[in-house]
Amino acid sequence: MADIRERDSDEHIAAQAVMFANRLEKQYRHLRKWARRTDVSAWRLYDKDIPEVPLAVDIYHAKEDAYLHIALYERPYEKDDEDERRWMATMREAAADVLSIPVEQVYTKIRKRQRGEESQYERLAKTGQRIQVAEGGSLFHVNLSDYLDTGLFLDHRPARLMVREQSAGKDVLNLFCYTGSFSVHAAAAGARSVCSVDLSKTYLAWAADNMALNGFTAVNRDEDDAQKDRYTLVHADVKAFLARAKRNGFRWDLIICDPPTFSNSKRAVDTLDINRDWSELCRNTLALLKTGGTLYFSSNSRSLDFDPALIGGLVASGAVTIEDLTAKSIPEDFRNKKIHRLWGFTLKA
Numbered sequence: 001m002a003d004i005r006e007r008d009s010d011e012h013i014a015a016q017a018v019m020f021a022n023r024l025e026k027q028y029r030h031l032r033k034w035a036r037r038t039d040v041s042a043w044r045l046y047d048k049d050i051p052e053v054p055l056a057v058d059i060y061h062a063k064e065d066a067y068l069h070i071a072l073y074e075r076p077y078e079k080d081d082e083d084e085r086r087w088m089a090t091m092r093e094a095a096a097d098v099l100s101i102p103v104e105q106v107y108t109k110i111r112k113r114q115r116g117e118e119s120q121y122e123r124l125a126k127t128g129q130r131i132q133v134a135e136g137g138s139l140f141h142v143n144l145s146d147y148l149d150t151g152l153f154l155d156h157r158p159a160r161l162m163v164r165e166q167s168a169g170k171d172v173l174n175l176f177c178y179t180g181s182f183s184v185h186a187a188a189a190g191a192r193s194v195c196s197v198d199l200s201k202t203y204l205a206w207a208a209d210n211m212a213l214n215g216f217t218a219v220n221r222d223e224d225d226a227q228k229d230r231y232t233l234v235h236a237d238v239k240a241f242l243a244r245a246k247r248n249g250f251r252w253d254l255i256i257c258d259p260p261t262f263s264n265s266k267r268a269v270d271t272l273d274i275n276r277d278w279s280e281l282c283r284n285t286l287a288l289l290k291t292g293g294t295l296y297f298s299s300n301s302r303s304l305d306f307d308p309a310l311i312g313g314l315v316a317s318g319a320v321t322i323e324d325l326t327a328k329s330i331p332e333d334f335r336n337k338k339i340h341r342l343w344g345f346t347l348k349a
Contacts, residue, residue, distance in 0.1 A: 008083045016087075017094040020046075020053045025098050028059075031333055042133045042142070043333040044154055048073065055091060056111070058154060059099075060142055062131040068095055068106040069144050084110070107144040132213065136161050138188050139213050140181055141206065151179040151206060155339045156258070158329045159296065160185045163256060166294070167191040170253035171227070173288065175238050180207025180218075182256045187216045187231060194218075195226050195252070197234045197241050199265055204233045226250060237268045242284040251290045257281065258298040275303050279310040286314050286345060295345040296325075302338060314347065321346050 027045050035043055045068075046057035054073040059066060072088060079087075088108050096103040130141045135157065142150045163172075164185035172186040177196035180203075186194045196218065198204050204220070211218040211231060218231040223244040226234050234241060238259070259281065263272040274281070278299065285295055314320045322345055329342040 008080075008087070013087055013090050016050075016053050017090050019050055020055070020091055021094040021098040023049050024057065024095055028099060034332060039134070039136075040157070040333075041135065042152060042154055044331075044335075045333070047335050049335065053091065057095065058150070060131060060133050060144070060150075062133055062142075065105065065131075066099070066101050067131060067144055068099070068101055069150055070095060070106065070108045071111040071148070072109070073111050109148055111148060135181075136164055136185060136188075138184050139210075140184065141179070141209055141213060152181055153178075155331060155334055156181075156298070156329070157331050159256075159298065159325075159342055162325075162329070163254065163296070164189045167194075167254060171195075171251070171290070173197070173252040173255045175241075175255065175257045175285065176259045177207055177256075178203050178258075180204075180210045180233075182258075183207060183218075183231075184210050184214050184216070186254070187211065188214060191254075193227060193230050193232075195232045195234060197226075197236055197238055199235070199237050199263075199268060201235055204235055208233055224248060237265075237270075239272070239281075239284075240269045242281075242288065246284070246287055251288055251293075253290050253293045255285055255289060255293070255295045256298075257285050257295060261299065261301040274299055274301050275305075278304055278306070279312075282311050282345070283313045283315075286311075286320060286347065289345075289347045291347055292349040293347050296342060297345065298329075298340055298342045300340040304341070306341070306343070315345075319348055321348065 024046055031043060041061040043059060045059045048054050056071045058069045092106050092108050093103060096106045127145045129145060130143045132139050133142050140152050142152055144150055160182055163182050167186035167189035170191050171193045172191045174183045174196045177183055177198045180196050183194045183196045196207050208218045216231050218233045219229040221228055221232045221234055223234060223236050223241050226232055226245060227250055259274050261274050282297055289295060308315050308322055322343055325342045325344050330337050
Protein backbone atom coordinates (compact mmCIF):
# COMPACT_ATOMS: atom_id res chain seq x y z
CA MET A 1 0.00 0.00 0.00
CA ALA A 2 2.93 2.31 0.73
CA ASP A 3 4.12 2.02 -2.87
CA ILE A 4 0.72 3.06 -4.20
CA ARG A 5 0.57 6.09 -1.88
CA GLU A 6 4.04 7.11 -2.95
CA ARG A 7 3.17 6.71 -6.63
CA ASP A 8 0.07 8.86 -6.21
CA SER A 9 1.63 11.60 -4.08
CA ASP A 10 1.25 15.18 -5.31
CA GLU A 11 5.01 15.45 -5.72
CA HIS A 12 5.24 12.36 -7.88
CA ILE A 13 2.29 13.38 -10.07
CA ALA A 14 3.85 16.82 -10.51
CA ALA A 15 7.16 15.24 -11.57
CA GLN A 16 5.35 13.06 -14.11
CA ALA A 17 3.50 16.10 -15.45
CA VAL A 18 6.81 17.92 -16.01
CA MET A 19 8.27 14.94 -17.90
CA PHE A 20 5.09 14.63 -19.94
CA ALA A 21 5.01 18.34 -20.81
CA ASN A 22 8.68 18.34 -21.84
CA ARG A 23 8.11 15.38 -24.14
CA LEU A 24 5.01 16.98 -25.68
CA GLU A 25 6.90 20.19 -26.37
CA LYS A 26 9.78 18.34 -27.99
CA GLN A 27 7.48 16.20 -30.14
CA TYR A 28 5.38 19.16 -31.19
CA ARG A 29 8.41 21.12 -32.35
CA HIS A 30 9.53 18.15 -34.42
CA LEU A 31 6.21 17.00 -35.87
CA ARG A 32 4.60 20.35 -36.63
CA LYS A 33 7.17 20.94 -39.39
CA TRP A 34 6.34 17.55 -40.92
CA ALA A 35 2.59 18.22 -40.56
CA ARG A 36 2.82 21.59 -42.34
CA ARG A 37 4.98 20.12 -45.11
CA THR A 38 2.58 17.23 -45.72
CA ASP A 39 -0.65 19.22 -45.11
CA VAL A 40 -1.71 17.03 -42.16
CA SER A 41 -4.10 18.68 -39.67
CA ALA A 42 -4.68 15.78 -37.23
CA TRP A 43 -1.83 13.67 -35.92
CA ARG A 44 -0.47 11.53 -33.07
CA LEU A 45 1.69 13.65 -30.78
CA TYR A 46 2.51 11.21 -27.98
CA ASP A 47 1.95 7.48 -27.44
CA LYS A 48 3.23 6.09 -24.15
CA ASP A 49 6.62 7.66 -24.86
CA ILE A 50 7.22 7.65 -21.09
CA PRO A 51 6.15 4.27 -19.60
CA GLU A 52 4.85 5.76 -16.35
CA VAL A 53 2.69 8.22 -18.31
CA PRO A 54 0.63 5.72 -20.39
CA LEU A 55 -1.28 8.17 -22.58
CA ALA A 56 -2.08 8.55 -26.27
CA VAL A 57 -2.30 12.20 -27.32
CA ASP A 58 -3.69 13.34 -30.66
CA ILE A 59 -3.85 16.94 -31.84
CA TYR A 60 -6.58 18.21 -34.17
CA HIS A 61 -6.37 21.52 -36.01
CA ALA A 62 -9.74 22.91 -37.09
CA LYS A 63 -9.49 26.27 -38.85
CA GLU A 64 -7.77 28.58 -36.32
CA ASP A 65 -8.30 26.35 -33.27
CA ALA A 66 -6.36 23.38 -31.93
CA TYR A 67 -7.78 20.56 -29.81
CA LEU A 68 -6.24 17.67 -27.91
CA HIS A 69 -7.63 14.19 -27.43
CA ILE A 70 -5.91 12.38 -24.54
CA ALA A 71 -6.66 8.70 -23.91
CA LEU A 72 -5.37 6.82 -20.88
CA TYR A 73 -4.46 3.22 -21.62
CA GLU A 74 -5.73 0.65 -19.14
CA ARG A 75 -3.17 0.20 -16.41
CA PRO A 76 -1.86 -3.28 -15.49
CA TYR A 77 -2.83 -2.61 -11.86
CA GLU A 78 -5.82 -1.29 -9.93
CA LYS A 79 -5.94 2.43 -9.21
CA ASP A 80 -8.45 4.36 -7.15
CA ASP A 81 -10.95 6.20 -9.39
CA GLU A 82 -10.50 9.49 -7.57
CA ASP A 83 -6.72 9.20 -7.79
CA GLU A 84 -7.02 8.49 -11.52
CA ARG A 85 -9.21 11.53 -12.08
CA ARG A 86 -6.77 13.71 -10.16
CA TRP A 87 -3.85 12.32 -12.18
CA MET A 88 -5.64 12.82 -15.50
CA ALA A 89 -6.63 16.37 -14.57
CA THR A 90 -2.99 17.21 -13.85
CA MET A 91 -1.81 15.74 -17.16
CA ARG A 92 -4.58 17.58 -19.00
CA GLU A 93 -3.56 20.90 -17.51
CA ALA A 94 0.12 20.23 -18.26
CA ALA A 95 -0.66 19.45 -21.92
CA ALA A 96 -2.90 22.48 -22.31
CA ASP A 97 -0.30 24.78 -20.77
CA VAL A 98 2.75 23.62 -22.72
CA LEU A 99 0.91 23.69 -26.07
CA SER A 100 -1.01 26.91 -25.33
CA ILE A 101 -4.39 25.24 -25.93
CA PRO A 102 -7.40 26.24 -23.78
CA VAL A 103 -8.01 23.49 -21.23
CA GLU A 104 -11.67 23.25 -22.30
CA GLN A 105 -10.40 22.15 -25.74
CA VAL A 106 -8.54 19.20 -24.22
CA TYR A 107 -10.62 16.01 -23.99
CA THR A 108 -9.62 13.05 -21.80
CA LYS A 109 -10.80 9.42 -21.85
CA ILE A 110 -9.81 6.09 -20.38
CA ARG A 111 -9.10 3.37 -22.93
CA LYS A 112 -9.72 -0.21 -21.83
CA ARG A 113 -9.18 -3.53 -23.55
CA GLN A 114 -12.10 -4.28 -25.85
CA ARG A 115 -14.54 -6.74 -24.37
CA GLY A 116 -17.36 -7.72 -26.68
CA GLU A 117 -19.17 -4.57 -27.73
CA GLU A 118 -17.26 -2.46 -25.21
CA SER A 119 -15.12 -0.84 -27.86
CA GLN A 120 -14.53 2.42 -29.69
CA TYR A 121 -18.20 2.34 -30.71
CA GLU A 122 -19.56 2.71 -27.17
CA ARG A 123 -21.15 6.10 -26.52
CA LEU A 124 -19.62 7.97 -23.59
CA ALA A 125 -21.54 11.25 -23.85
CA LYS A 126 -24.22 12.91 -25.95
CA THR A 127 -22.92 16.38 -26.68
CA GLY A 128 -23.12 16.01 -30.45
CA GLN A 129 -20.31 18.56 -30.74
CA ARG A 130 -18.11 18.10 -33.79
CA ILE A 131 -15.23 19.88 -35.44
CA GLN A 132 -14.01 19.61 -39.03
CA VAL A 133 -10.49 18.56 -39.92
CA ALA A 134 -8.80 18.35 -43.31
CA GLU A 135 -6.90 15.44 -44.81
CA GLY A 136 -5.62 15.03 -48.34
CA GLY A 137 -7.97 17.66 -49.73
CA SER A 138 -11.11 16.35 -47.98
CA LEU A 139 -12.92 17.31 -44.78
CA PHE A 140 -14.10 15.09 -41.94
CA HIS A 141 -16.39 15.51 -38.95
CA VAL A 142 -14.61 14.60 -35.72
CA ASN A 143 -16.27 14.18 -32.33
CA LEU A 144 -13.79 14.47 -29.47
CA SER A 145 -16.17 13.90 -26.58
CA ASP A 146 -18.90 11.37 -27.23
CA TYR A 147 -17.01 8.17 -28.08
CA LEU A 148 -13.73 6.55 -27.12
CA ASP A 149 -12.46 7.16 -30.66
CA THR A 150 -13.08 10.33 -32.56
CA GLY A 151 -14.40 9.11 -35.92
CA LEU A 152 -11.08 9.26 -37.76
CA PHE A 153 -8.43 6.58 -37.19
CA LEU A 154 -5.21 8.55 -37.63
CA ASP A 155 -3.02 5.48 -38.14
CA HIS A 156 -4.86 4.69 -41.39
CA ARG A 157 -4.05 8.05 -42.98
CA PRO A 158 -1.49 6.57 -45.46
CA ALA A 159 -3.91 3.80 -46.45
CA ARG A 160 -6.71 6.31 -47.04
CA LEU A 161 -4.47 8.38 -49.28
CA MET A 162 -3.42 5.20 -51.09
CA VAL A 163 -7.08 4.46 -51.79
CA ARG A 164 -7.59 8.04 -52.96
CA GLU A 165 -4.74 7.64 -55.49
CA GLN A 166 -6.24 4.44 -56.90
CA SER A 167 -10.01 5.05 -56.96
CA ALA A 168 -10.54 7.14 -60.11
CA GLY A 169 -13.07 5.46 -62.41
CA LYS A 170 -13.41 2.41 -60.15
CA ASP A 171 -16.23 0.71 -58.26
CA VAL A 172 -15.21 0.81 -54.59
CA LEU A 173 -16.57 -1.21 -51.65
CA ASN A 174 -15.85 -0.11 -48.07
CA LEU A 175 -16.62 -2.87 -45.56
CA PHE A 176 -16.90 -2.09 -41.82
CA CYS A 177 -16.90 1.49 -43.10
CA TYR A 178 -17.23 3.20 -39.67
CA THR A 179 -17.59 6.93 -40.45
CA GLY A 180 -16.81 6.54 -44.15
CA SER A 181 -13.38 8.17 -44.36
CA PHE A 182 -12.14 5.72 -47.00
CA SER A 183 -15.39 6.29 -48.90
CA VAL A 184 -14.92 10.06 -48.91
CA HIS A 185 -11.42 9.75 -50.33
CA ALA A 186 -12.60 7.32 -53.01
CA ALA A 187 -15.45 9.63 -54.03
CA ALA A 188 -13.15 12.65 -54.07
CA ALA A 189 -10.80 10.79 -56.39
CA GLY A 190 -13.58 10.29 -58.93
CA ALA A 191 -14.65 6.72 -58.22
CA ARG A 192 -17.36 5.42 -60.53
CA SER A 193 -19.27 4.20 -57.46
CA VAL A 194 -18.73 3.84 -53.71
CA CYS A 195 -20.65 1.40 -51.51
CA SER A 196 -20.20 1.69 -47.72
CA VAL A 197 -21.33 -1.13 -45.41
CA ASP A 198 -21.65 -1.13 -41.62
CA LEU A 199 -23.87 -2.63 -38.94
CA SER A 200 -24.15 0.65 -37.02
CA LYS A 201 -26.82 3.11 -38.12
CA THR A 202 -25.08 5.77 -36.03
CA TYR A 203 -21.85 5.46 -37.98
CA LEU A 204 -23.59 5.14 -41.33
CA ALA A 205 -25.31 8.46 -40.59
CA TRP A 206 -21.91 9.91 -39.71
CA ALA A 207 -20.53 8.53 -43.00
CA ALA A 208 -23.41 10.21 -44.85
CA ASP A 209 -22.54 13.50 -43.13
CA ASN A 210 -18.88 13.15 -44.11
CA MET A 211 -19.87 12.48 -47.71
CA ALA A 212 -22.21 15.50 -47.71
CA LEU A 213 -19.50 17.68 -46.16
CA ASN A 214 -17.46 17.00 -49.29
CA GLY A 215 -20.31 17.50 -51.76
CA PHE A 216 -21.44 13.87 -52.25
CA THR A 217 -24.95 12.55 -51.60
CA ALA A 218 -25.03 8.96 -50.34
CA VAL A 219 -28.29 6.98 -50.53
CA ASN A 220 -29.38 4.35 -48.02
CA ARG A 221 -30.05 1.01 -49.76
CA ASP A 222 -30.49 -2.64 -48.79
CA GLU A 223 -28.05 -5.38 -49.84
CA ASP A 224 -29.84 -6.15 -53.10
CA ASP A 225 -29.52 -2.52 -54.26
CA ALA A 226 -25.90 -2.05 -53.18
CA GLN A 227 -24.85 -0.98 -56.68
CA LYS A 228 -28.00 0.93 -57.65
CA ASP A 229 -26.66 4.43 -56.95
CA ARG A 230 -23.26 6.04 -57.34
CA TYR A 231 -22.86 6.46 -53.57
CA THR A 232 -24.69 3.96 -51.37
CA LEU A 233 -24.86 3.22 -47.66
CA VAL A 234 -25.86 -0.31 -46.66
CA HIS A 235 -26.91 -1.15 -43.10
CA ALA A 236 -25.92 -4.80 -42.83
CA ASP A 237 -23.80 -7.40 -41.13
CA VAL A 238 -20.74 -7.77 -43.36
CA LYS A 239 -20.77 -11.57 -43.31
CA ALA A 240 -24.36 -11.61 -44.54
CA PHE A 241 -23.66 -8.82 -47.03
CA LEU A 242 -20.82 -10.78 -48.65
CA ALA A 243 -23.01 -13.84 -49.15
CA ARG A 244 -25.84 -11.73 -50.59
CA ALA A 245 -23.51 -9.80 -52.91
CA LYS A 246 -22.04 -13.02 -54.26
CA ARG A 247 -25.52 -14.40 -55.01
CA ASN A 248 -26.39 -11.13 -56.78
CA GLY A 249 -23.24 -11.31 -58.88
CA PHE A 250 -21.91 -7.95 -57.62
CA ARG A 251 -18.24 -7.14 -58.23
CA TRP A 252 -15.94 -4.27 -57.27
CA ASP A 253 -12.54 -3.03 -58.49
CA LEU A 254 -11.31 -1.93 -55.08
CA ILE A 255 -12.39 -3.26 -51.67
CA ILE A 256 -11.37 -2.01 -48.23
CA CYS A 257 -11.89 -4.40 -45.32
CA ASP A 258 -10.86 -3.11 -41.89
CA PRO A 259 -12.83 -5.20 -39.37
CA PRO A 260 -12.89 -4.87 -35.57
CA THR A 261 -10.94 -7.52 -33.69
CA PHE A 262 -14.09 -8.79 -31.99
CA SER A 263 -17.79 -8.08 -32.19
CA ASN A 264 -20.74 -9.89 -30.61
CA SER A 265 -23.46 -7.49 -31.67
CA LYS A 266 -26.95 -8.91 -31.30
CA ARG A 267 -27.74 -7.49 -34.74
CA ALA A 268 -25.05 -9.60 -36.41
CA VAL A 269 -25.66 -13.01 -37.98
CA ASP A 270 -22.75 -14.44 -36.02
CA THR A 271 -20.04 -13.35 -33.59
CA LEU A 272 -16.99 -11.93 -35.33
CA ASP A 273 -13.62 -13.00 -33.95
CA ILE A 274 -11.04 -11.78 -36.46
CA ASN A 275 -8.32 -14.11 -35.14
CA ARG A 276 -10.61 -17.00 -36.02
CA ASP A 277 -12.55 -15.58 -38.98
CA TRP A 278 -9.96 -13.59 -40.95
CA SER A 279 -9.25 -16.28 -43.57
CA GLU A 280 -12.93 -16.89 -44.31
CA LEU A 281 -13.56 -13.16 -44.44
CA CYS A 282 -10.71 -12.68 -46.93
CA ARG A 283 -11.86 -15.62 -49.04
CA ASN A 284 -15.46 -14.36 -49.25
CA THR A 285 -14.34 -10.80 -49.97
CA LEU A 286 -11.92 -11.87 -52.72
CA ALA A 287 -14.87 -13.58 -54.43
CA LEU A 288 -16.32 -10.10 -55.08
CA LEU A 289 -13.25 -8.68 -56.84
CA LYS A 290 -13.23 -7.89 -60.52
CA THR A 291 -10.31 -9.20 -62.57
CA GLY A 292 -7.32 -6.99 -61.84
CA GLY A 293 -9.03 -5.67 -58.71
CA THR A 294 -7.46 -5.07 -55.30
CA LEU A 295 -8.51 -5.89 -51.73
CA TYR A 296 -6.92 -4.02 -48.83
CA PHE A 297 -7.31 -6.07 -45.66
CA SER A 298 -6.24 -4.56 -42.35
CA SER A 299 -6.28 -5.63 -38.72
CA ASN A 300 -4.98 -4.20 -35.46
CA SER A 301 -4.95 -7.64 -33.84
CA ARG A 302 -1.43 -8.67 -32.88
CA SER A 303 -2.63 -12.24 -32.37
CA LEU A 304 -3.76 -12.74 -35.97
CA ASP A 305 -1.65 -15.52 -37.51
CA PHE A 306 -1.61 -14.54 -41.17
CA ASP A 307 -1.01 -17.62 -43.32
CA PRO A 308 -2.10 -17.27 -46.97
CA ALA A 309 -2.49 -21.04 -47.22
CA LEU A 310 -5.46 -20.82 -44.84
CA ILE A 311 -7.41 -18.61 -47.25
CA GLY A 312 -7.63 -21.19 -50.01
CA GLY A 313 -9.89 -20.38 -52.95
CA LEU A 314 -8.38 -17.87 -55.36
CA VAL A 315 -5.18 -17.68 -53.31
CA ALA A 316 -4.66 -21.44 -53.49
CA SER A 317 -5.22 -21.39 -57.25
CA GLY A 318 -2.49 -18.80 -57.72
CA ALA A 319 -4.93 -16.24 -59.12
CA VAL A 320 -4.21 -13.76 -56.34
CA THR A 321 -0.95 -12.08 -55.37
CA ILE A 322 -0.45 -10.81 -51.81
CA GLU A 323 1.78 -7.99 -50.60
CA ASP A 324 2.43 -7.01 -46.98
CA LEU A 325 1.98 -3.24 -46.97
CA THR A 326 2.28 -2.72 -43.22
CA ALA A 327 5.57 -0.83 -43.24
CA LYS A 328 4.32 1.53 -45.95
CA SER A 329 1.05 2.16 -44.13
CA ILE A 330 2.33 3.27 -40.71
CA PRO A 331 2.46 7.09 -40.59
CA GLU A 332 5.51 9.00 -39.45
CA ASP A 333 3.74 10.36 -36.36
CA PHE A 334 3.19 6.90 -34.85
CA ARG A 335 5.89 5.46 -32.58
CA ASN A 336 3.96 2.22 -32.39
CA LYS A 337 4.87 0.45 -35.63
CA LYS A 338 2.55 -2.42 -34.69
CA ILE A 339 -0.59 -0.27 -34.47
CA HIS A 340 -2.04 -2.24 -37.40
CA ARG A 341 -1.14 -4.58 -40.25
CA LEU A 342 -2.18 -4.18 -43.88
CA TRP A 343 -2.13 -6.57 -46.82
CA GLY A 344 -2.93 -5.92 -50.46
CA PHE A 345 -4.53 -8.73 -52.51
CA THR A 346 -4.62 -8.37 -56.30
CA LEU A 347 -6.67 -10.62 -58.57
CA LYS A 348 -4.52 -11.24 -61.63
CA ALA A 349 -5.86 -10.13 -64.98
